[in-house]
Amino acid sequence: MDLRKRMFEENRYKKRSDKRNLVATWSDRELLDGELEEAFTVIFRTRGCGWAHRMGCTMCGYHTDTNPDISNEDISKQLEEALSRYNGETIVKLYTSGSFLDPKEIPKDLAQKIISSFDCSKTVIESRPEYVNQEVLKDLKVDEKSLEIAIGLESADDFVLKNCINKGFTFKDYMSARKIVLDAGCGLRTYLLLKPPFLTEKEAMDDLIKSIERISHKRNLISINPVNVQNNSFLEHLFRLDMYRPPWLWSLLEILKEIKSTNNIVISRAGLGGKRGAHNCGGCDKEIVDLLDDFNRTRDIEKLSRGIPECDCKKIWRSDNWIEPALHFRGSPEILSNRYAGYV
Amino acid sequence: MLETISRWGMAKSSIWTFKDQIIETPNILFLEHPDYETPGEATLSYDGWGTIDMSTTFFDNDKNTSDITPTFSYPLEELNEVLFQKDGGSPIQVLYGQDPDPEAELYIVGNAPSLLRRSDDLVRRILDLRKKISPDKLVYTPGIALPNNMSILSYLGVDLFDSSYCDFLSSRGVEISDWRGFPGDTSENRKKMFEELKLLRIGIKKGRIRELVETRAQTEPWLVEVLRKTDKNNDLFYPYIPVTGGEFYTCTRESLNRPDISRYRKRIRDRYSPPDRSILLLLPCSASKPYFYSKSHRQFRKAMKCCDWTDIHEVILTSPLGAVPRELELFYPAKQYDIPVSYSWYYEEERMILKQLQSILEKGNYSVIISHLPSDMDFIRKQFEFLDTTEGNHPTSKEALDNLSQALKENAQSSRGDVQKFLKENLSCFCEFQFGPKGKKLVEGSTIKGRYPRYKILDGKTQRGMLVPERGLISLTLDGASILFEDGVNIVEIDDFRPKGTVFAAGVRKADNGISPEDECIIIHGDELRGVGKAVMPGIEMEFADKGAAVEIRHYI
Numbered sequence: 067m068d069l070r071k072r073m074f075e076e077n078r079y080k081k082r083s084d085k086r087n088l089v090a091t092w093s094d095r096e097l098l099d100g101e102l103e104e105a106f107t108v109i110f111r112t113r114g115c116g117w118a119h120r121m122g123c124t125m126c127g128y129h130t131d132t133n134p135d136i137s138n139e140d141i142s143k144q145l146e147e148a149l150s151r152y153n154g155e156t157i158v159k160l161y162t163s164g165s166f167l168d169p170k171e172i173p174k175d176l177a178q179k180i181i182s183s184f185d186c187s188k189t190v191i192e193s194r195p196e197y198v199n200q201e202v203l204k205d206l207k208v209d210e211k212s213l214e215i216a217i218g219l220e221s222a223d224d225f226v227l228k229n230c231i232n233k234g235f236t237f238k239d240y241m242s243a244r245k246i247v248l249d250a251g252c253g254l255r256t257y258l259l260l261k262p263p264f265l266t267e268k269e270a271m272d273d274l275i276k277s278i279e280r281i282s283h284k285r286n287l288i289s290i291n292p293v294n295v296q297n298n299s300f301l302e303h304l305f306r307l308d309m310y311r312p313p314w315l316w317s318l319l320e321i322l323k324e325i326k327s328t329n330n331i332v333i334s335r336a337g338l339g340g341k342r343g344a345h346n347c348g349g350c351d352k353e354i355v356d357l358l359d360d361f362n363r364t365r366d367i368e369k370l371s372r373g374i375p376e377c378d379c380k381k382i383w384r385s386d387n388w389i390e391p392a393l394h395f396r397g398s399p400e401i402l403s404n405r406y407a408g409y410v
Numbered sequence: 411m412l413e414t415i416s417r418w419g420m421a422k423s424s425i426w427t428f429k430d431q432i433i434e435t436p437n438i439l440f441l442e443h444p445d446y447e448t449p450g451e452a453t454l455s456y457d458g459w460g461t462i463d464m465s466t467t468f469f470d471n472d473k474n475t476s477d478i479t480p481t482f483s484y485p486l487e488e489l490n491e492v493l494f495q496k497d498g499g500s501p502i503q504v505l506y507g508q509d510p511d512p513e514a515e516l517y518i519v520g521n522a523p524s525l526l527r528r529s530d531d532l533v534r535r536i537l538d539l540r541k542k543i544s545p546d547k548l549v550y551t552p553g554i555a556l557p558n559n560m561s562i563l564s565y566l567g568v569d570l571f572d573s574s575y576c577d578f579l580s581s582r583g584v585e586i587s588d589w590r591g592f593p594g595d596t597s598e599n600r601k602k603m604f605e606e607l608k609l610l611r612i613g614i615k616k617g618r619i620r621e622l623v624e625t626r627a628q629t630e631p632w633l634v635e636v637l638r639k640t641d642k643n644n645d646l647f648y649p650y651i652p653v654t655g656g657e658f659y660t661c662t663r664e665s666l667n668r669p670d671i672s673r674y675r676k677r678i679r680d681r682y683s684p685p686d687r688s689i690l691l692l693l694p695c696s697a698s699k700p701y702f703y704s705k706s707h708r709q710f711r712k713a714m715k716c717c718d719w720t721d722i723h724e725v726i727l728t729s730p731l732g733a734v735p736r737e738l739e740l741f742y743p744a745k746q747y748d749i750p751v752s753y754s755w756y757y758e759e760e761r762m763i764l765k766q767l768q769s770i771l772e773k774g775n776y777s778v779i780i781s782h783l784p785s786d787m788d789f790i791r792k793q794f795e796f797l798d799t800t801e802g803n804h805p806t807s808k809e810a811l812d813n814l815s816q817a818l819k820e821n822a823q824s825s826r827g828d829v830q831k832f833l834k835e836n837l838s839c840f841c842e843f844q845f846g847p848k849g850k851k852l853v854e855g856s857t858i859k860g861r862y863p864r865y866k867i868l869d870g871k872t873q874r875g876m877l878v879p880e881r882g883l884i885s886l887t888l889d890g891a892s893i894l895f896e897d898g899v900n901i902v903e904i905d906d907f908r909p910k911g912t913v914f915a916a917g918v919r920k921a922d923n924g925i926s927p928e929d930e931c932i933i934i935h936g937d938e939l940r941g942v943g944k945a946v947m948p949g950i951e952m953e954f955a956d957k958g959a960a961v962e963i964r965h966y967i
Contacts, residue, residue, distance in 0.1 A: 309524065381445070385581035388443050389574040393553035394504055394520045402553070402578045405526040407590055407630050 085111060086140040089131045089163065091151050095363070097332075098157060098188060102363060106155035106186075108148045112136055112171040115164030117194060117234045123220075124232050124263050127296025128163035138176055145180055152184060159190040167197035167215075174205050181208055190255065192216040195235055195243030203250050214253035216289075217243060221259060222277035230262035237280075248285060256281055257334070260292040260321070260344065261313035263304055266390040267383075271317050275324050278331075287330050292318055292344035294337025305342070308404050309397030312337070313344045315354045316383040319374060328367045333358050347379035412515065412546045413957040414947060416615050417927070419647040419669060420540055420567030423614045426515075426548060435548060436564050436614070438555070438607055439572040440600060446577055449604045510543050516570070517543065522551040529635035533566065537643055540567040544954040545650070557588040557606035558629045561622045562636055564610055576603050589629050617655045620670075624662045634664065641667035648673050649948040652927040653844075654742045654881045660749045666730045666758060670743050675732050678766055681846050684735065684774040685835035687723040689822055692767075692781045692796070694805055695728035699745045700879075702736075702862070706806045710782065713814045717822040720832035725770060727783065727790065729759040732766030737836035738843055740863055740882040753786040760789045767794075778821045782814050797821075833858040837865060837884075840877065844884055845930070848897040852890055883930065888965045891932045891942035900924070902931045902945075902952060902961055909933055909941050909963050915955035925949030931961045941966035 089109035096105040114132030115122070122129060152158075160180060164171050172180070181189055189208065195217055206213065219240045220231050227233040240256075247254045258277050261270035278288055292313050295305045304310040315338070322328060337343020338358065339351040346354065353375045361370045386399050393399065414424040426433040440448040503514035510517055517539060519525075525532040539549060548569040555563060555571030556579075563571065576599050579586055585594030588606055613619035627633040647669040660668065691714075696704035714722060724736035734744045755763075767790065771779075781796035782805055791798060799813040834853055841849035852874055853867060860866045863879040867890065874890035877883075886894070894900065903920040904913055913933060925931060925945050933941040943963040945952075952960040 307524075382581045385443065385445060385577060389441060389553075389577055392439075392441055392572060392574050393523055394518055395523045395553060396506075396521055397524060399523070399553075399578055401523045401526065402575055403582065405523075406579070 085133055086136060086143075087111065088144045088147055091148055093153070093155060096157055097363060097365065103157055103188075104153075104155040105157035105159060106152055106184075107159040107161065110141060110144050110148075110160070110162045110172070110180075112141065112162040112164055114171070115194070116168055116170060118164065121232060121234065122300075123234070124230065124300040125259065125293055125296065127299035127302065130296075130298050131163040138173060141172060141176060145183060149183055154185065156186055157188045157190065158184045158186040160184075161192050165193040165197050166191040167193035167202050169197075174202070178206055181206055181213075186212075188212055188214060188253075190214040190216055190253075192218070194218070195239045198243040198246055200246060200250065203246070203252065210251035211253075214255055214287075215247045216255035216257065217247075218257040218259075219277070219281065220257065220291075221262065221273055222280040223273055226262055226265070226273055230264045231259065240281075244281075244283075244286070248283070253287070254283070254285055255287045255289060257289045257291050260290055260318060262293070263301055263310050264396045266387075267314065267317055268387045268390065270313060271321055271324075274321055278321075278325050282327070282330065284330070287332060289332045289334055290318070290321070291334040291336070292338065294340070294343040304397070307397070308401035311398035311400045312342060314383045315339070315344050315346045315351065315358075316380055318344055318358070319354070319370075322361075322367065322370065328361075328365060331365070332362055335359070335362070347377065347382070350375050350377035350379065411957055412548065412955075414546060414951065414955065415958075416617075417650055417947070418614055418617050418619050418652070419565060419650050420537075421564045421614050421619045422545075422569065423611055424546075424548075424569070428515075434611075435569040436560075436607065436610055437570055438603055439550075439570060441573050441577060443573075443577055446573070446580060446600055449601045452600075452604055505539065510539060512543070514547070516548045516550060519549065519551045519568075523553045525551075526554055527632045529632050529639055532636055533639040533643070536563075536566045536568060537640070537646065541646065545948070545951045546955045546957075555603070556586060557602055558590065558626050559633060560603075560606050561610050561613065561619065561626050562633055564614070565619060565623045566636070566640060571603075571607075573600055573603060576600060588626065617652065618658055620665075620668055621659055621661075624664050627664065628662065637664050638667070641669070641672070644669040644672050649923065649926050649950055652742075654883055654928045655746060657746045657748060658743070660730050660747050663756070663758070665749075666762065668730070671730050671747070674741070674743060675762070675766055677843055678733060678735075678738075679769045682735070682738075682770075682773075682839065682843055684723055684770055685737070685832075685839055686775065687721050687835075688775075688777045689722045689818070690771075690774060690776040690779045691722050691724045692779070692783055692790070693724055693726050694782075694784055694787065695726050695734070697748075697751070699747075700739045700863075701726055701734075702739060709806050709811060710814070713811045714818060716815050717818045717824055718827045719822075720827040720829060721822050722818070723774065723776070725767070727763055727767065727787065729755065729763065732763050733770055735770070735839065737839045740877070740879050741840070741843060742882045745882055753784075755786065755789065764790065764793055780814070780817055780821075782810065830857065833865065837867060837877070841884060845894060845899050846924075848899050849894065851893055851897060852884070852886075881928070883928070885944075885964065886930050886932075886942045888939065888942055888967065891930075891965075892939050895932050895934060895939050900929055900931050900945075900949075902933050902949070904933055904935055904940065906935050909943075909961075909966055911963060912946075912959045913941075913943070913961040913963060915947065915952050915958050915960040918952040918960050921949035921952040921960070923949045925952075933961060933963065933966075939967060 089111050091108045093106050095102050111133055113134050113136050114129050118129040160166055162171055189212060193215060220233060221227055222237050224236050244254060258274055260274050295302050301310060339345055339355040345351050357370055357373045390399055411427045412424050414422050416423050424435050426435055440452050501514040502516045503511050504518040504520050506520040525535060549567055550570035551563060551568050552572050553574045556575055560571055576586060579591055580596040580599045583593050584591040585596055586599050586602055609622060613622040627637045651670050693710055696706050698704045701707045726734045728734060729749060731744055779796045780799055782799045784805055785802050797817055799817050800810040803810040837858055838850050838853040841852045856867045856869050858865050859868050863877055865877045867874040872889050873887050875884045875886045878885050900922050902918055905917050926948055927945050929945045931943055931945045941963045942965050943961045945961055946959045
């Protein structure tokens with residue numbers, strides 16, 4: 067753990083200096099009850115995730131977008147700014163680079179004020195499971211049906227959570243938070259990570275498929291987040307040492323083929339097709355990413371599987387999956403081509 | 411259980427008995443792969459999901475509490491429960507930085523691909539492991555073997571390779587070779603791995619692996635780095651290299667630091683004292699070996715006949731051995747090496763020759779030093795004030811030879827001295843070189859009989875030993891052995907039995923760690939001499955190994 071600790075020490079206060087404004091806002095479209103609706107996303111700059119202050123997760127670099135000295139007035143100002151950009155979208159996503167429900171990040175009354183400021187039919191907030199309890203949900207004073215809580219579980223396997231992600235909570239913790247959320251009548255959204263570090267491609271695929279099986283529920287929207295290598299994360303360090311390759315898009319397509327139902331599945335768009343996100347050889351990436359975008363809008367798995375292009379790199383992906391377990395290597399097979407003297 | 415058949419340095423070829431299976435090493439594990447076939451001659455295939463296909467499974471860990479597949483690569487802190495043993499098979503340990511478990515028989519070097527192009531890390535990681543584990547263990551580096559680095563890995567002490575790197579390149583359309591890869595036909599790739607393995611096995615068996623290593627290392631800069639850095643650890647290699655062997659070529663700059671050659675030079679500095687003579691004659695080397703029989707050296711000898719030649723100490727200056735005294739010219743590798751001759755010397759060679767010569771000059775007590783060297787060795791005359799007899803001429807030219815005779819006539823007695831004393835001094839030097847300072851006792855109070863080079867060391871009518879030119883070593887008789895036994899030289903202590911043909915490692919209790927293969931061994935039990943013979947394995951290994959011949963007995967009681 068020493069290396070990780072050092073990485074976080076070095077990066078904790080990097081690049082966040084005196085920034086007190088919103089991190090970002092944007093509008094896009096998202097599927098809600100079978101209809102494509104306008105969605106508005108706000109990312110508040112807060113003092114940052116409590117877990118990142120203690121240690122943090124291996125793939126997370128969001129602490130870059132936080133400021134430990136931020137005040138409540140700053141957040142109120144950010145709210146005003148966000149409201150000025152809001153155009154009455156149906157869905158509003160209120161994110162921080164941490165947990166919206168963490169009172170240290172956003173005090174209870176302020177959180178309540180933020181949520182009630184937006185006139186929308188659905189509000190999505192993110193939180194680690196430890197901040198989710200009945201009182202907190204009650205204190206938000208919103209219609210439960212219109213509230214959706216998103217929890218980053220990443221994997222349903224405690225071994226992976228502890229050793230690959232350093233998540234800081236267990237699957238049991240998630241399950242009790244989930245029970246609270248579902249019992250309260252709120253919507254639930256769960257993030258699962260495709261390819262945490264130290265796993266082979268195939269292990270990561272198996273892990274994700276099993277995780278989906280273990281958490282699927284009709285009111286649980288599962289968001290598959292293929293890793294994108296974030297600045298200042300521990301993963302970035304591994305990535306630069308040739309010890310990590312983001313997942314292949316083929317793996318993502320394979321997972322969608324394997325799982326029983328894709329009704330409650332959405333794929334995170336972050337980094338797809340880029341060098342730091344899930345990617346293939348470069349030739350077929352755009353086509354596949356477009357297909358996945360289309361899938362997010364329609365959830366039409368038939369259309370997706372019909373449209374998958376043929377590419378020679380699929381053979382490479384399959385072959386690497388055969389080789390990788392034999393390497394006894396915590397990094398990625400890509401190191402073999404990066405360090406090869408001849409032509410590849 | 412492992413039986414080493416032959417070994418040269420850390421490279422070994424052995425037979426591994428694994429659950430009724432007999433596996434020859436070095437070997438390649440061919441991954442079971444949907445796209446690539448295992449070559450017909452290959453003996454091992456390897457199921458990528460964690461089993462070596464040898465009738466029973468090997469790697470699968472059924473006690474896995476996690477959902478993920480058993481081949482899970484363990485992160486840093488989960489390293490301990492990686493030793494597992496099933497169905498009485500050999501224990502295997504995957505090493506990610508933890509200490510090797512002495513119980514394991516096969517060590518898998520985890521994260522090996524990160525060692526590619528990192529010569530420091532590769533050498534340190536493998537040699538550190540080799541230092542920590544006993545010599546009769548196997549090391550496997552997954553994922554990094556290619557035809558051009560397999561021999562170097564083997565030289566470092568790796569016994570098992572796999573086809574995964576080769577398959578990785580195949581899937582990307584790269585045709586591999588023992589030089590490098592190019593886009594092309596990948597269908598023969600696995601076969602090429604196997605062809606190189608065959609060469610490697612031959613190299614180890616013939617004791618010529620080093621030449622293969624030097625050849626292959628030249629293909630990539632980092633491999634040369636690996637070789638050079640390995641040569642800095644030559645001390646570790648000395649006991650594992652036979653003290654005799656066949657002819658070999660020293661063609662590259664790295665040949666200068668071959669461990670057998672650097673051992674010879676080290677012995678000249680550490681366990682050699684020149685005979686008591688007043689004239690030192692420096693001579694060039696010859697292409698045919700031993701030098702004594704070469705045409706040029708016959709001419710030198712003829713020129714020396716004019717005076718008391720028993721008062722002349724001849725030293726041949728050469729690369730890569732530096733300085734070879736005439737009396738040691740039969741000792742391996744002085745008789746065996748062959749070097750490209752271009753009449754130009756590079757800096758490291760010059761420095762090395764000067765260093766070796768300096769060491770002889772410091773220990774000798776010469777009144778005259780004659781340099782009968784060709785003009786390309788002027789770097790020696792720049793360093794020392796010697797009597798030059800060639801004066802720019804070729805050493806075998808008439809002028810040079812006349813000069814030599816003239817110089818010797820002026821500086822030496824004209825009548826011949828005591829030849830027996832001359833021979834005894836030579837043999838005494840040889841014994842010291844072979845057995846260490848205590849070996850000189852073998853010659854004390856003896857007479858030397860026989861025609862060069864088959865000298866016999868006689869004590870009255872009993873023979874103590876004989877210089878065998880084919881081996882380049884003195885072979886002992888029981889009488890010779892009992893003399894060295896008193897001083898505790900090359901002792902191998904065995905259990906209480908009467909050895910006749912071969913002493914096996916299982917019967918060895920203790921062995922001198924300085925013993926190299928082919929060394930003379932004195933077999934004892936308690937304070938009783940039981941026999942004498944030649945070592946088959948290094949002394950260090952005799953103590954550890956459970957299987958294999960340790961000493962071949964020549965004479966026994």
